[in-house]
Amino acid sequence: MASGAETMAVEAAAQSIEVLASAAAAKGLTAIGAGLAVGLTGIGSGLGEMSIGAAAVGAVAEEKEMFGLALLFTVLPETIVIFGLVVALLLLFS
Amino acid sequence: MFSPKPMSRLLIVASKEHIDPVIAELYRHNVFHIEDFIESGNEELKGVKIGNPSKGVDKTSSDLVRIRSIASTFNVTENDALGLQRAQNNVLRERIVQDLPQIAKEVEELLSKRSRLDSSIKDYEQRIELLKPFTGSPVPMDMLRGYDTISVIAGTFTGVFNLEVPHEEYSYSHKGTTFIILAVRTNDLATVEKYLLDIQFHKIAIPVEDGSPQEIIYQYEQEIASLKEKMDGVVKELEEIKEKQKDFLLASEELLSADVDRAEAPLRFATTDHAFAIEGWVPTENLTALHSDIEKITSGNVLISELDIDDPNNGPPVEYHNPDFAHPTELFIDVYSRPKYTEIDPSLIMAIVYPIMFGLILGDVGYGLILLIMSFGLRSLFHNEGGNQLLDVLRNCSISSIFFGIVFSEFLGFSLPWRPLWLSRHLNIGAGPEAHAIAEVSHIPELLVLSIWIGLFHITLGRILGARNAAKMDHGHHRQLAIYANIGWIMVMWGIVLLIWSFFAIPFMIDLTGLPGIVSGLNVASIAGAVILIVGIICIARENVLDLMEIPTIISNVLSYTRLIAVGLSSVAIAMVTNYISIGMIIEPNFELSVFGIVFFVVGIIVFLIGHTINTALGVIGGGLHPLRLHYVEFFTKFYRGGGKIYHPFGKVRKLTEIE
Numbered sequence: 001m002a003s004g005a006e007t008m009a010v011e012a013a014a015q016s017i018e019v020l021a022s023a024a025a026a027k028g029l030t031a032i033g034a035g036l037a038v039g040l041t042g043i044g045s046g047l048g049e050m051s052i053g054a055a056a057v058g059a060v061a062e063e064k065e066m067f068g069l070a071l072l073f074t075v076l077p078e079t080i081v082i083f084g085l086v087v088a089l090l091l092l093f094s
Numbered sequence: 095m096f097s098p099k100p101m102s103r104l105l106i107v108a109s110k111e112h113i114d115p116v117i118a119e120l121y122r123h124n125v126f127h128i129e130d131f132i133e134s135g136n137e138e139l140k141g142v143k144i145g146n147p148s149k150g151v152d153k154t155s156s157d158l159v160r161i162r163s164i165a166s167t168f169n170v171t172e173n174d175a176l177g178l179q180r181a182q183n184n185v186l187r188e189r190i191v192q193d194l195p196q197i198a199k200e201v202e203e204l205l206s207k208r209s210r211l212d213s214s215i216k217d218y219e220q221r222i223e224l225l226k227p228f229t230g231s232p233v234p235m236d237m238l239r240g241y242d243t244i245s246v247i248a249g250t251f252t253g254v255f256n257l258e259v260p261h262e263e264y265s266y267s268h269k270g271t272t273f274i275i276l277a278v279r280t281n282d283l284a285t286v287e288k289y290l291l292d293i294q295f296h297k298i299a300i301p302v303e304d305g306s307p308q309e310i311i312y313q314y315e316q317e318i319a320s321l322k323e324k325m326d327g328v329v330k331e332l333e334e335i336k337e338k339q340k341d342f343l344l345a346s347e348e349l350l351s352a353d354v355d356r357a358e359a360p361l362r363f364a365t366t367d368h369a370f371a372i373e374g375w376v377p378t379e380n381l382t383a384l385h386s387d388i389e390k391i392t393s394g395n396v397l398i399s400e401l402d403i404d405d406p407n408n409g410p411p412v413e414y415h416n417p418d419f420a421h422p423t424e425l426f427i428d429v430y431s432r433p434k435y436t437e438i439d440p441s442l443i444m445a446i447v448y449p450i451m452f453g454l455i456l457g458d459v460g461y462g463l464i465l466l467i468m469s470f471g472l473r474s475l476f477h478n479e480g481g482n483q484l485l486d487v488l489r490n491c492s493i494s495s496i497f498f499g500i501v502f503s504e505f506l507g508f509s510l511p512w513r514p515l516w517l518s519r520h521l522n523i524g525a526g527p528e529a530h531a532i533a534e535v536s537h538i539p540e541l542l543v544l545s546i547w548i549g550l551f552h553i554t555l556g557r558i559l560g561a562r563n564a565a566k567m568d569h570g571h572h573r574q575l576a577i578y579a580n581i582g583w584i585m586v587m588w589g590i591v592l593l594i595w596s597f598f599a600i601p602f603m604i605d606l607t608g609l610p611g612i613v614s615g616l617n618v619a620s621i622a623g624a625v626i627l628i629v630g631i632i633c634i635a636r637e638n639v640l641d642l643m644e645i646p647t648i649i650s651n652v653l654s655y656t657r658l659i660a661v662g663l664s665s666v667a668i669a670m671v672t673n674y675i676s677i678g679m680i681i682e683p684n685f686e687l688s689v690f691g692i693v694f695f696v697v698g699i700i701v702f703l704i705g706h707t708i709n710t711a712l713g714v715i716g717g718g719l720h721p722l723r724l725h726y727v728e729f730f731t732k733f734y735r736g737g738g739k740i741y742h743p744f745g746k747v748r749k750l751t752e753i754e
Contacts, residue, residue: 068430068726075723079650085660086542086653093538 034088041084048077095417096438098738100378101127101410103403106388107371108396114148115391116372117359121352122753123384124745127375127411131364145360145370154357157190158350160198165343167201168336173477174344181345183752190346197339204332211325218314218321225314227273227298228307230266235303235310238275245283247276247290249297259285273298345750352746352754359744373401375411375741407567410435412738420445422486430726431736437563440734444725447552448487449494451721454545455662456491456713457498457519458669460506464710465492491717506706507669517541519659521667541659543602549655549728550591553648556732557584563733575637582633583732585626587648592623651728658724661716665709672705 056070104126108116120126131144227248228235238246250273255265259282265274278286290297303310364371376384385398403409412432414424420442433439456462469489476482502519503510509520517537557580564576595606596619606619616624634641681698684691730736 072430072723072726075719076727078723079654079657082657082660083650083653085664086656089538089542089660089663093536 030091034091037084037087037091038081039084041081045077045081048080049074052077095415095442096440097415098410098433098435098439099413099415099741101375101403101413101435101741102378102381103373103401103410104376104381104384105371105373105399105401106396107369107398108392109369110365112392112395113145113360113363113370114356116388116396117356118754119388119391120372120384121356121359121745123380123387124743124747125376125380125384126372126744127741128359128362128744129373129375130362131371131373139364141366142364142371143366145363145365147360148357151354151357154350154353157194158347158354160194161343161347161350164198164201164339165347167205168332168340168343170336170340170343172344174340178341178344178750180748181341181349181751183349183754186342186346186349186751189342190350193342194346197335201332201335204328204335208325208328208332211321211328215318215321215325218318221301221303222311222314224299224301225303225307225311228275228301229311230264231275231307232264234306235301236305238300239302241280243280244277245280246300247278247286247297248300249274249290249295251290251293251295253293255293257286257289259289261286341750348746348748349751352748352751355744355746374744377413406436407434408737408739410739411741413741414439414441416441416445422483422490423448425480425483425487426722426725430730430734432738432740434567434735434738436567437735437738438559438733440559440725440730443555445490448721448725449490451548451658451724452491452717453494453498454658455720456495456665456717457502457662458504458506458665458713459496459499459510460504460706461665461710461713462492462495462497462499465495465714468492488714495717504666504669507666507673517544519663519666521663521670538659538663540602542656543600545655545658546652547602548658549652550587552655552724552729553587553651553732554584556729557581557587560733563735567735572637578633579637579641580733582630582637583648585630585633586645587630587652589623589625589627589630590648592619592626596620596623654728655724657720661720665713665716668709668712669706672702672709676702676705 053074056066056074059066060070106116131142133139133142133144225235227250231238238248250271252271255263255272255274257263257276259278261282262277263274265272267273276286360370362372364373381400388396388398412435414421414427416424416439423441423445426444426448427433427439427441453462456465465488469485469492473482473485476485499505500510501515502517503512503514504520514520517540519538519541520536560583561577561580564573564580568576592606594600595604596609596617597607599605599607606617609617609619611617612621631642631645634645676698680694680701684694
């Protein structure tokens with residue numbers, strides 16, 4: 001009989017360890033998801049800004065008054081990475 | 095406050111004998127923006143031509159060019175003029191006639207002397223360079239040339255030298271390259287040259303000098319030293335002239351450029367054989383003073399009439415009309431575009447909202463103090479208007495940063511001795527139990543919602559201003575449609591918000607999920623939201639159906655404001671990580687009074703300083719550029735048109751000369 005109680009205790013312990021492990025795994029996956037959100041959107045923004053930035057610098061070199069408009073165009077794709085950052089923050093903190 | 099300075103359009107007509115006094119008077123007032131007269135084939139204006147510059151302008155311009163060229167030689171800039179006394183104009187004019195030719199001659203002579211000395215020094219240096227390989231030569235230089243039957247060759251090569259023709263040689267090696275002087279019979283020259291070509295021999299011309307190379311080099315070095323001494327003398331003389339004539343140059347530059355401006359002004363007027371007409375703009379507040387002064391100076395023989403403004407949107411030049419507080423942000427508006435005469439000038443709104451956004455991003459007492467000190471410390475480096483405006487913006491922003499730092503309880507990433515006053519954005523970095531306790535109470539989702547509120551209000555304000563601009567600037571049927579379209583955009587946005595509220599309960603937002611349902615899961619709020627949304631869409635479509643494509647941008651525009659918190663958190667994270675690495679990982683575990691402990695302490699301090707310096711720079715860039723973008727992209731696109739003409743009054747602010 002004693003062995004039966006022991007088995008139950010061991011089973012309970014195993015179960016709680018399993019719960020802990022899955023919680024830890026979930027946390028890890030969340031962190032990976034957050035990292036992917038920021039990283040991939042960062043690449044996306046970078047690709048977008050790459051050609052706009054080059055063209056904007058060219059335009060400003062030709063005509064200094066273009067600076068405001070050039071800056072505006074350059075930062076347009078940047079919203080994507082901000083969305084990524086927001087998604088990451090929501091994943092990590094809510 | 096929200097619109098530019100009111101302008102009046104003025105026409106001044108008088109007989110040509112008054113042209114100079116009228117120009118002088120306009121120049122002195124420094125308020126009249128001249129509209130250039132352009133000759134056209136118009137029959138009505140037959141015989142009306144642009145005027146001729148006043149007599150004597152050639153001489154004045156050539157004097158001015160001379161003065162500017164001397165000033166640029168001496169590198170005299172406006173900064174040298176700080177704290178100078180005003181010069182008397184008649185004294186200055188006398189000096190320009192008497193002294194300027196003399197000064198110009200002196201400077202010219204000194205400059206040509208300097209360039210002669212310079213080229214001699216370069217010449218000697220080159221000769222020394224050519225002689226250097228020959229320093230080891232056993233024979234004087236004059237013995238390496240002038241033979242009938244012997245040829246002397248010098249040069250370098252790499253590898254082995256094995257010439258089978260009778261010859262004499264002197265050689266030495268340096269870093270694998272051998273320098274050789276070779277004497278061969280002229281008859282064998284062809285064979286020798288062929289051999290040299292095979293071993294890739296690099297010929298060096300033998301300098302035509304007399305005597306031993308070392309002695310020659312020594313002699314040349316002496317020459318260079320004495321030339322340099324002379325050069326120092328010339329430079330010193332030039333410096334003396336600069337010190338003595340600096341004030342004169344700056345003042346006469348100002349005086350003569352004013353003379354030239356005035357003399358060339360008739361090129362912008364309409365003239366006939368006996369009369370001239372000037373059209374332009376005056377701020378309405380200066381109108382009476384200018385009017386009466388011109389009448390006085392021409393003893394009433396002048397026609398000044400105020401004309402109607404044909405095209406109020408594009409006609410008048412635009413001068414800002416803001417309280418001092420909003421003056422610094424005019425810089426940002428100008429970078430984007432000067433507002434049109436009839437539209438809202440957003441400088442004041444931006445002057446209030448921009449620092450608040452900056453503070454939300456960089457809400458840290460420590461960084462705020464650093465930036466506040468910088469904004470005062472850098473002032474001595476900037477003497478121009480734009481630089482000062484930028485520093486004023488930085489000052490306002492850093493004050494806002496300190497305010498939000500107190501609210502968020504942050505000092506260089508550390509917590510201040512109190513809990514955050516409202517919402518916390520402290521992060522869980524450092525992994526200690528206390529850090530966890532703090533992380534549990536951080537309100538990041540709530541802060542994100544707060545930033546969305548800011549976005550909703552900012553964009554609504556933008557659309558309201560858009561409706562106002564349409565009401566003021568557009569005409570006819572389109573005016574009405576444009577006003578309704580702006581209201582439509584507001585309705586679509588708030589309709590979407592209502593719909594979201596009726597389906598989802600969001601912290602810090604109004605919870606409408608509990609309202610009684612009406613049909614198939616839709617409650618009162620969701621139906622109201624849908625109706626507002628549809629009415630809004632109709633309003634937009636009536637102006638332009640293609641604009642409907644832009645509706646998704648409402649969501650991206652509003653969500654874009656979450657950057658206020660997201661970018662801010664990244665700077666908090668960098669600060670906390672810096673603190674954790676420098677103190678938690680380097681200093682604390684090794685804290686003991688030994689050489690080891692002290693070294694770690696110093697390293698920790700260096701890491702701390704570097705980390706926070708980088709974060710300050712990132713904070714200024716992030717905190718400065720993101721609010722700027724929110725204004726330019728999210729806010730201005732809703733109402734701002736820009737493209738106004740900049741107001742350039744005819745005249746000059748005299749700093750160094752008397753007002754004439």
